[in-house]
Amino acid sequence: xxLHERIPNNVNLSGDKRLQRALEKWLPNYLDWWxxxxxxxxxxxxxxxxTAVSVEADGWAHFDYVKMxxxxxxxxxxxxxxxxxxxxxxxxxxxxxxxxxGEFRNALRRIVVTQADTEPASVEQxxxxxxxxxxxxxxxxxxxxxxxxxxxxxxxxxxxxGYFGRDGRDEADALLERRSGNPxxxxxxxxxxxxxxxxxxxxxFTMFTxxxxxxxxxALAESGFEPLARTCQFxxxxxxxxxxxxxxxxxxxxxxxxQLMKQSPEEDxxxxxxxxxxxxxxxxxxxxxxxxxxxxGEISSNAADFFAAGLKGRYQEQKKYAEHVLRDDxxxxxxxxxxxxxxxxxxxxxxxxxxLRGEYVRDCERALERWNKxxxxxxxxxTLRLPSTRFHxxxxxxxxxxxxxxGRMISAEEFETRKDEWLPTLADxxxxxxxxxxxxxxxxxANWIAxxxxxxxGKPFEFEYVRL
Ligand SMILES: [Fe+2]
Ligand SMILES: [Fe+2]
Numbered sequence: 001x002x003l004h005e006r007i008p009n010n011v012n013l014s015g016d017k018r019l020q021r022a023l024e025k026w027l028p029n030y031l032d033w034w035x036x037x038x039x040x041x042x043x044x045x046x047x048x049x050x051t052a053v054s055v056e057a058d059g060w061a062h063f064d065y066v067k068m069x070x071x072x073x074x075x076x077x078x079x080x081x082x083x084x085x086x087x088x089x090x091x092x093x094x095x096x097x098x099x100x101x102g103e104f105r106n107a108l109r110r111i112v113v114t115q116a117d118t119e120p121a122s123v124e125q126x127x128x129x130x131x132x133x134x135x136x137x138x139x140x141x142x143x144x145x146x147x148x149x150x151x152x153x154x155x156x157x158x159x160x161x162g163y164f165g166r167d168g169r170d171e172a173d174a175l176l177e178r179r180s181g182n183p184x185x186x187x188x189x190x191x192x193x194x195x196x197x198x199x200x201x202x203x204x205f206t207m208f209t210x211x212x213x214x215x216x217x218x219a220l221a222e223s224g225f226e227p228l229a230r231t232c233q234f235x236x237x238x239x240x241x242x243x244x245x246x247x248x249x250x251x252x253x254x255x256x257x258x259q260l261m262k263q264s265p266e267e268d269x270x271x272x273x274x275x276x277x278x279x280x281x282x283x284x285x286x287x288x289x290x291x292x293x294x295x296x297g298e299i300s301s302n303a304a305d306f307f308a309a310g311l312k313g314r315y316q317e318q319k320k321y322a323e324h325v326l327r328d329d330x331x332x333x334x335x336x337x338x339x340x341x342x343x344x345x346x347x348x349x350x351x352x353x354x355x356l357r358g359e360y361v362r363d364c365e366r367a368l369e370r371w372n373k374x375x376x377x378x379x380x381x382x383t384l385r386l387p388s389t390r391f392h393x394x395x396x397x398x399x400x401x402x403x404x405x406x407g408r409m410i411s412a413e414e415f416e417t418r419k420d421e422w423l424p425t426l427a428d429x430x431x432x433x434x435x436x437x438x439x440x441x442x443x444x445x446a447n448w449i450a451x452x453x454x455x456x457x458g459k460p461f462e463f464e465y466v467r468l
Contacts, residue, residue, distance in 0.1 A: 049147060083095075115220070122149050250280070308349060
């Protein structure tokens with residue numbers, strides 16, 4: 001570990017002067033971007049953050065107060081395995097790629113850039129949330145997520161600089177130029193251009209959109225391109241906390257709503273300052289559907305090519321599966337054919353986006369079950385649910401068609417008349433926004449959300465996670 005270098009790393013950066021110089025040139029541009037587009041209004045505050053200092057399973061992180069611009073963003077890869085091999089596809093069993101194979105160069109660059117672009121995008125989407133935090137605990141978690149997305153950008157920029165030569169450097173610069181939601185220079189993926197301007201949006205984003213990230217990173221953690229696999233393996237360690245923030249965040253909102261309903265069963269929870277279940281449901285529908293799009297088309301030649309090349313595997317490819325070539329396997333999925341739903345059998349490799357999406361959906365269902373249990377625990381009768389995976393899609397087989405939340409095909413007119421039942425309305429957003437008042441006294445929390453079960457890393461909820 002080179003922890004005390006300008007750029008902390010475990011890739012022996014000081015042994016590669018050219019790369020080190022290139023990244024040290026990129027560093028001030030990154031810091032300019034962070035100051036301009038990072039969390040607004042809190043850059044000079046002490047935040048109790050974890051910083052990666054090792055890649056060992058135990059004790060990889062150090063917790064202390066730090067001002068965000070002084071955060072030690074570093075480049076950390078899981079250690080290389082001796083004699084690593086390509087684990088799937090047409091090149092299975094061959095030595096893993098330590099350099100970018102020429103024939104896959106464009107595909108790999110596209111994979112890395114697309115992943116990289118999401119990291120700064122989410123920081124931009126979340127930059128104004130600090131001023132309306134429900135508690136210091138939540139404020140700290142927001143900033144923890146933000147600095148680690150910044151580190152994930154570093155992880156990807158290292159690959160671009162280190163393995164893609166000139167065009168990699170250009171791509172690294174462009175990552176600091178695009179802006180979430182900017183019509184002239186938007187971020188690459190649509191979910192990362194959606195506004196995330198209230199805390200229910202933030203929790204849904206970290207629940208649903210960051211969770212897509214988990215599955216993408218997991219698929220890339222299997223990659224035969226070793227530096228990418230090892231980078232993603234370590235990013236997943238950090239990502240777990242982001243998903244925790246999202247899942248428990250929405251869960252705490254759900255719990256609070258149920259508590260308020262139990263307290264005064266006759267009253268509209270709005271009068272009690274809570275967020276009604278129908279509003280929460282519409283937020284779930286919105287973020288779940290946008291996040292499903294991130295997996296790409298149901299039938300995809302890119303997915304097939306990436307798998308064949310050994311670049312992108314399935315979720316837990318090595319752990320979960322015995323067969324890693326998939327040359328003759330097929331997969332049956334639902335498509336739109338001649339204006340109606342039909343089953344179609346396609347080569348398995350072409351269906352791998354859908355296979356990965358299926359893993360994701362099951363994971364989301366598990367979270368929904370947990371939230372519904374919180375509601376039941378309070379003795380309230382209500383069930384939250386995921387909409388059909390066909391609902392409100394902008395990418396793939398179902399884009400351009402209309403479906404209700406049960407997946408029934410409907411006309412554009414019917415969708416238009418009923419969409420306020422299913423997707424957040426302006427009134428929903430304004431109502432949620434009206435609840436967003438900062439609570440910054442240690443140990444206090446906003447009325448629309450329940451406190452967490454425990455604090456961070458053994459600290460109590462009352463701990464002063466951010467010194468204001
Ligand atoms: Fe990330
Ligand atoms: Fe994340």
